[in-house]
Amino acid sequence: MEHSPRASLHDVARAAGVSLATVDRVLHGRAGVRARTVERVHAAVEQLGYRPDPAATRLARKRSARLAVVLPAGTNSFVGLLSQQVQALAPWLAEQRAAAAVQSVDVFSPVDLAQHLAGLQGQVDAVVVMALDHPLVRAAIDDLAAHGTVVVTLVSDVPTARRSHFVGIDNVAAGRTAATLLGRFIGPREGRVGIVMGSRALRDHAERLFGFEQVMAAEHPHLTLLAPIEGQDRSERTEPLVAELLRREPDLAGLYSIGAGNRGIGAALAASGRARHVTWVCHELTPYTRRALLDGVADAVINQDAGHEMRSACRLALAALSGERVLPDQERIRIDVFLKDNLP
Amino acid sequence: MEHSPRASLHDVARAAGVSLATVDRVLHGRAGVRARTVERVHAAVEQLGYRPDPAATRLARKRSARLAVVLPAGTNSFVGLLSQQVQALAPWLAEQRAAAAVQSVDVFSPVDLAQHLAGLQGQVDAVVVMALDHPLVRAAIDDLAAHGTVVVTLVSDVPTARRSHFVGIDNVAAGRTAATLLGRFIGPREGRVGIVMGSRALRDHAERLFGFEQVMAAEHPHLTLLAPIEGQDRSERTEPLVAELLRREPDLAGLYSIGAGNRGIGAALAASGRARHVTWVCHELTPYTRRALLDGVADAVINQDAGHEMRSACRLALAALSGERVLPDQERIRIDVFLKDNLP
């Protein structure tokens, strides 16, 4: 097949028998074009297989796109990593004629989150949000979407909402992965396994727990799961809870920590002097969990790459705004498994 | 600090008291500019912190950059994946005003490889090559670099050569990772572990073996390593070798396969009826190793993402050609660990 140079706006205009400006109006859904003309333009676009040239678009665009990145307030390390990534992305975003601002909201309050999202209406072109799945939040997202704001959910999805993408991992699979690692590391001996999570109300935590229990029951039935402990993702709360667990269970074989608060868990483990005898698998690579892995306190860390997630979310948001193509492969977030040997 | 709009070529030209064209000449190292003028331009660039706008550059460029991707000939699945990725990248490359062509060369012959690389002189702007580390090859790479061709090594590095980047994983760390997985999966019982590699002459294989032996000796001394078997990365050769190994070692506890030929290894394992009793860790996720993982024949697959590697190699090559900035984080290839539960 001959390599035909790609069609330009000009070609489309000529084929449709209209001017550049009209084609532009149609392509951007601006009003003030007769229905018949709109159709003719669409037909020409179709027929020529027109795709806008992103380089030209960026060069010509005056106004830069505004992104809001809404993250949970608090001092969670992983969330800190995410917001750092936004800073790191600034120069790249500027080149794409875009700018992002991080906003913190109390994620445990659906009302606040929903209100905050509603306030973004018309203020920004796209919002990237780490949300919790709640009817109020869902409605706020649908509202934004209805008014033409692009919404991308991050880390924890709101599946039924009209967000244009979800960027994150399959948390059920992540839980299954944790179970396989824990089960195989512990080996064939009998024993009990503790579980620490932030809250059952968090969708990602619930999904991980589900996957974990599934594989444990099916493939490691000689291990008994203890009732999950809920520590609100905060070390001050997880530490005493885990300390007590260790006291109650002098032969604890393993520990799965589903959410944050790992600093507290590690401290309790260390204080008990049994860090080496309890196999510990947790999530998210932070300075603390990295240290724990290297020290042999943690045995495996299951991770989602914060940098990859933020880049992906921004790329997808911008692509949705401009109709640019994406490479789906590049946007798939992997479930990383880190041992002390393959740390980045 | 005030947000000063970035400096453009125009600003540089004005500051240096010359024209656009002259600045362009200096920036692209073209001849025909007085030394004093060159200096003045450089000073202006420095002083204004000028960075070219990639969008404008791509838009204006007539000629598109030519990339050659040189891969080993043969039917290795992983290499197949890499060359597929080049196809997948074509539309994106076209948008960047670039085009890539895959070329196959017998990688086990340094003479052929070196000759092939020499032939690329002046034919292409950049070459991405999966090379083997040999003085002839190193010289060929240095030669290309000396004549202004950008060279990126892929998967297996040629460290002392003047390539502009290496895209791939730390293979020593990958070998260590394999050892930890194998050691912990097998557990505290004594046993013997077989090793299959393509050839000791391949740099990446040798590095993996090194890392593997290191961790095995230090952390799993109750496991005895058998002498490595070399199967040239081909299933027809690995299958009988592994079959014989299994016959010789009726209690084999584990198997580490460092390179390709996994189809043959899996077949031998299955034929012996002992797949479930031998813990098997291998490299590179291909349709075959994925199947083996799901069937419980393989226990873990250590992977480098072919798509990520090829995208990265092309991005880095283009960035080197155009002086564009890269996000180093985005170009770091991870050592992926896949279990049956976290397959993509």
Next chain:
DNA sequence: CTGAAAGCGCTAACAC
């Protein structure tokens, strides 16, 4: 050795 000028494909202001 150096400069002027014509675009690349698109957006956006303004005119009809």
Next chain:
DNA sequence: GTGTTAGCGCTTTCAG
């Protein structure tokens, strides 16, 4: 409703 036109920041002839 629709068309014209002036750039965006760079590359690349073609003249001096």
